Amino acid sequence: MGLDKIWVFAEAQGDSVASISLEILAKAREIADTVEVFMSGDGDDHAEELGDHGATTVYATGDLDGSLQGSAVASAVAAGIDSGDFDLPDAFILGTTQDGRDVAGRLSVKLDAPVITNVVDLELDGDALVGTEPVFGGSTNVKTRFTSDKVAIFLVRPKSFEAESVGGAEADVEDLDVPDLGAAGGAKITDSFAEETEGPRLDEAAIVVSGGRGMGEKDAFSMIEDLAKILGAAPGATRAIVDSGWVPYSYQVGQTGKVVKPTVYIASGISGATQHLVGMKGSKNIIAINKDSEAPIFAVADLGIIGDVHKVMPKLIEALNNR
Amino acid sequence: MKVVVCVKQIPDPADPGELDPETKTLKRDVKLILDESDSYGVEMALQLVDDAGDGEVHLVSMVPKNEVSGLRTALAMGAASATLISDECLSGSDALGTAKVLAKAIAAQEPDLVLSGTESSDGYTGTVPAQIAELLGLPSVTFAKEISIEGSTAKVKRQTEAGYDDVECPLPAVVSVTAGVVEPRYPSFKGIMAAKNKPVEELTVEALGLDPANVGWAGSRQDIIDIAAAPVREAGEIIEDEGDAHERIVAFLDELKVL
Ligand SMILES: Cc1cc2nc3c(=O)[nH]c(=O)nc-3n(C[C@H](O)[C@H](O)[C@H](O)COP(=O)(O)OP(=O)(O)OC[C@H]3O[C@@H](n4cnc5c(N)ncnc54)[C@H](O)[C@@H]3O)c2cc1C
Ligand SMILES: Cc1cc2nc3c(=O)[nH]c(=O)nc-3n(C[C@H](O)[C@H](O)[C@H](O)COP(=O)(O)OP(=O)(O)OC[C@H]3O[C@@H](n4cnc5c(N)ncnc54)[C@H](O)[C@@H]3O)c2cc1C
Numbered sequence: 001m002g003l004d005k006i007w008v009f010a011e012a013q014g015d016s017v018a019s020i021s022l023e024i025l026a027k028a029r030e031i032a033d034t035v036e037v038f039m040s041g042d043g044d045d046h047a048e049e050l051g052d053h054g055a056t057t058v059y060a061t062g063d064l065d066g067s068l069q070g071s072a073v074a075s076a077v078a079a080g081i082d083s084g085d086f087d088l089p090d091a092f093i094l095g096t097t098q099d100g101r102d103v104a105g106r107l108s109v110k111l112d113a114p115v116i117t118n119v120v121d122l123e124l125d126g127d128a129l130v131g132t133e134p135v136f137g138g139s140t141n142v143k144t145r146f147t148s149d150k151v152a153i154f155l156v157r158p159k160s161f162e163a164e165s166v167g168g169a170e171a172d173v174e175d176l177d178v179p180d181l182g183a184a185g186g187a188k189i190t191d192s193f194a195e196e197t198e199g200p201r202l203d204e205a206a207i208v209v210s211g212g213r214g215m216g217e218k219d220a221f222s223m224i225e226d227l228a229k230i231l232g233a234a235p236g237a238t239r240a241i242v243d244s245g246w247v248p249y250s251y252q253v254g255q256t257g258k259v260v261k262p263t264v265y266i267a268s269g270i271s272g273a274t275q276h277l278v279g280m281k282g283s284k285n286i287i288a289i290n291k292d293s294e295a296p297i298f299a300v301a302d303l304g305i306i307g308d309v310h311k312v313m314p315k316l317i318e319a320l321n322n323r
Numbered sequence: 324m325k326v327v328v329c330v331k332q333i334p335d336p337a338d339p340g341e342l343d344p345e346t347k348t349l350k351r352d353v354k355l356i357l358d359e360s361d362s363y364g365v366e367m368a369l370q371l372v373d374d375a376g377d378g379e380v381h382l383v384s385m386v387p388k389n390e391v392s393g394l395r396t397a398l399a400m401g402a403a404s405a406t407l408i409s410d411e412c413l414s415g416s417d418a419l420g421t422a423k424v425l426a427k428a429i430a431a432q433e434p435d436l437v438l439s440g441t442e443s444s445d446g447y448t449g450t451v452p453a454q455i456a457e458l459l460g461l462p463s464v465t466f467a468k469e470i471s472i473e474g475s476t477a478k479v480k481r482q483t484e485a486g487y488d489d490v491e492c493p494l495p496a497v498v499s500v501t502a503g504v505v506e507p508r509y510p511s512f513k514g515i516m517a518a519k520n521k522p523v524e525e526l527t528v529e530a531l532g533l534d535p536a537n538v539g540w541a542g543s544r545q546d547i548i549d550i551a552a553a554p555v556r557e558a559g560e561i562i563e564d565e566g567d568a569h570e571r572i573v574a575f576l577d578e579l580k581v582l
Contacts, residue, residue, distance in 0.1 A: 013484070068490070070453055070463065096449070098466045098483065105422075105453025114417045114544055117448040125548070134553060140342070141553045148544035155450070186462035187479075187492035194485040207581060231581070243503030249468070249482055255447065256502070264581055266572075281556065285579055287572060293561075300556045303575050307564025316569035323573075323582070 003127065005087070006032040007151075009073065009094040009103055010039040010050060010058075017049050019203070020095035022163035024156055027122055028093060029054035029166065031129070036089070038077055040069045043173035051171035053163065059176040066188040067181070070102025075185070076178045077103075078110035091129050091152040093122075104155050106184075113150035120160045129154070137274020138281065158203065159259040159282060195250045200234045202251065207233035208262045208283070210253055211241065212276075214269020214290060214309055218246040223313045224268060230320045236260065238276050254279035269309045272297025289313070324378035324472065326368040327432050328402065329425055329439040329451070330361040332386045332393030336444050347547045348415050355386065357393035360440035362507035363500050365397045368438050370505060371472055378435075379403040383428045385413065385421055389525055398518035399510030405521070406432070410528040415540030418446070422454035424538060427531040430459060436477065437497040441466050452499035463497040464490050468504050 006028040010021035021037075028035045036057045037050050043060030050058055059080075064072050080086045092107070094100040096118060108115045121132035130145045131154050146152045202208065209231065211224040221241070228235040236258070237251040253260055255275040265283035270276060272288070272295055280286070281300045288301040291308050298304040305312055332355040342348070357365075365380070372378040382405035384394050389409040398405060406428045413424065429437055437459075442449035449465075456463035468487060469480040472494070479490045482501055492498070510518070528535050536542065562571060576582050 018484075068464070070465075071457075074457070098481070101449045102453045102463070102465055105418075105450035106457040108419050108450065109422070109454050109457035112419075114419050115448065115450050116545060117418070117450060130548065135342070138553055141549075141551050142342070142547055143549035143551075144545050144547050146544060147546045150544070155448075182460065183493070184457065184460050184462055186496070187464050187490050189481075189488045189490050191489040192483070193487050193489075231576075239502065248486075249501075250485065256442065264576065264579060285575075286556075286559075287575065289568075293563075298561055299558070301561070302559035303572065304559060304561035305564055305568040305572065306561065307568050311566070312564055312568050312572075316572055319569050319573050320582075 002124070003032040003090040003129065005034040005036065005089040007089040007092045008035060008037050008055070009092070009100060010037045010046070011095065011097060011099060012039065012041055012046060015045070017046050018095070019163060020097060020158045022053050023159065023161040024093050024095060025050070025053040025055060026164040027161040031122065031124055032090065037171065038073060038176060040064050040073055047171045047173050051168045052165050054166050054168050055171045057172045057174060059174050061176045061178050064178070066190065067185050068102065068187045068189065069099040070106050071181050071185045072178045073103045074106035074110055075181055076176045077107060079177065079179045081111070088151055091154060093154045093156055096155045096157045100155060104153055108153055111150055113148065113153055114146065115153045115155055116144050116146070117155040119154050119156045122154065122156070134278065138278050157259060159261050195248045197250065199228065200232065202234040202236055202253070203258045203260055205234035206262055207231045207264045207266070208236045208253070208260050209233045209266045209268070210236035210238070210270060210280070211268050212238040212270030213240040215241070216269070216310070220310070221246050223317065226317050227266070227313065230317065238270055267297050268313060270297055271295050272300065324372055324375040324436065325381065325432065325434045326372055326378065326436045326438060327381045327383055327429050327434040328361070328364045328368045328397070329437070330365065330382050330384050330394065330397050331358040331443045332356065332384055332390055333358045333443065333445045342550055344550065346415070347550070355390045355393050357396040358440065358444050360442065360444050360502060363502055363504050364438040364440055365400050365402060366505045366507040367470060367500055369401045371436070371470065375472060381405065381432050381434070383425055384408070385424050387414065391523060394523065395518045396510060398521045399514040400508055401514060403521065405523045407523050407525045408527070408531065409525065412528055412535040412539045415543055416538055417543035417545060418448040418450045419454055420538040420542040422451050422458060423533060424528065424531060425451070426455045426458035427533060428526065429455065435494050436472070437461070437495070439497065439499045441499045441501050452497055456497035459497070461495055461497050462492050464492050465499040467498050467500045470498060470500070
């Protein structure tokens, strides 16, 4: 027996729907009869893809004219509920993204409903939805459900579910009216910048080669880039070296960066702090190179090399180049 | 310019403790420290007030048992004063309950700018900043990697998936800062001594005008139904590099057919 209805906050990524949103749709469709989507921007641009992934209706705000999504989308959803335009869903599920958190936070205040965060799995227990949240760096799993009759709001971490095209018909597109936001809507985007990247996307690549502080210095990171290029992999990094300015934030893997689940993850000069592990330990195969045999990264490695990256990496690059 | 910074005091992450199976809350019998995530907000606030030429930095912290050790670190860095909210009934608060308490304490300060971390190191819901902003009816910019104040506008570089957005926001506003935005200063000896005498106002839930039924376990309306150890990965093959470890890596990649 499933739930009647789930709402999903969807985000666009360029011309497509962000993978996190498609992942959530797959799970929502599995547990509820009806799945409806809320998003900013033009719903018509995404109705086909969203329908294909199981959504029946897309409520879209249209162009927000630079306003951040948090206040706008939360206010629009709350206003629709207040005016009786919408029947309340059993749950509202969003991705753990910058804007997902903003919408969830603001909506939780408007509906006076708590948010269950960092969810990596959702299951039905009778007619209650239960979220699994890893704590203490993933060593412990906590299962939580809501005890109120409010809308259950969940923030789901990327790569928790697998996106699935189910061949559904194009979703209906409905206007989502954004009420006057007052002071709360005052923040405006005036310009956007994207980091230049080559090769596969970090969160989609089949192989990820990541470097950490053990690379020693910024220049040595070129070994990571070189190896990534040879393997057709995406380069990644720990927060330590992002904070040190060696590489941009878009390289960061971990709790506050990207979650990756490649076929192979190569960790070079990375200690394996819990906040890094939560971003990569779902990888199918993990290779670690670290000179400290006690480094926690070895606990998750399928192949661990106790050694100096400055010795192992150049030889590895050469060997692969010679093939 | 008056800047209020939310600072969470947490058990040292190097020794994260455990969930109490009885109360299902974090066991907090260890000494609390200033959450590293909030040291950036404190530093940013001090720099912005410096740049503005006048003003002050006030701290707000909700914590069990009137703990101040983490707060003292932030005062020693240079914050002028603090509000500390402690109350038995706050035990088990969720993020929304926490935000309700912090928002009341912040409003009393009538700040021009409210700073927080994007997410704490122990709970990391990352929802408190937006919740505070909504409760106060203020605009918010989360994930700030750079902030400057021009007149009554905050100009923020906001981190995005792909890079960053330039965002302009009228003050007063709530801005949450990412780690690494600024280099937090170490408290000087003079700062540490001065911190001992800086005013810390201690408040209860009632003094803030909140209903205990809306905060703490009572207000969180969540039920933890299971706590279990996560499945662990099986240990793999660990070898010491004798000058030929790269060959083993190549062979491993070959086995996986990814070359
Ligand atoms: C709230 C919060 C969120 C965080 N989010 C993230 C996140 O999203 N992602 C993330 O990565 N971190 C995150 N962190 C930081 C995390 O706790 C660690 O500090 C960080 O991951 C460490 O990076 P590192 O492994 O590069 O550096 P270190 O921990 O310094 O490790 C360097 C390693 O390199 C090894 N080494 C040194 N020299 C060599 C050599 N010549 N050859 C081989 N090995 C060598 C050392 O033995 C050591 O194990 C977060 C922290 C907090 C508090
Ligand atoms: C392992 C674990 C999991 C949890 N899961 C959930 C959950 O799913 N949903 C939920 O609602 N609650 C959850 N909680 C409870 C929640 O962490 C607490 O309510 C906490 O007080 C506020 O949330 P946060 O630390 O996650 O804040 P975040 O939103 O991550 O913190 C952002 C910033 O808000 C400010 N801030 C947060 N708390 C305080 C404070 N007490 N004093 C001053 N400033 C503060 C700081 O500037 C901080 O950097 C969880 C707690 C733990 C330990």
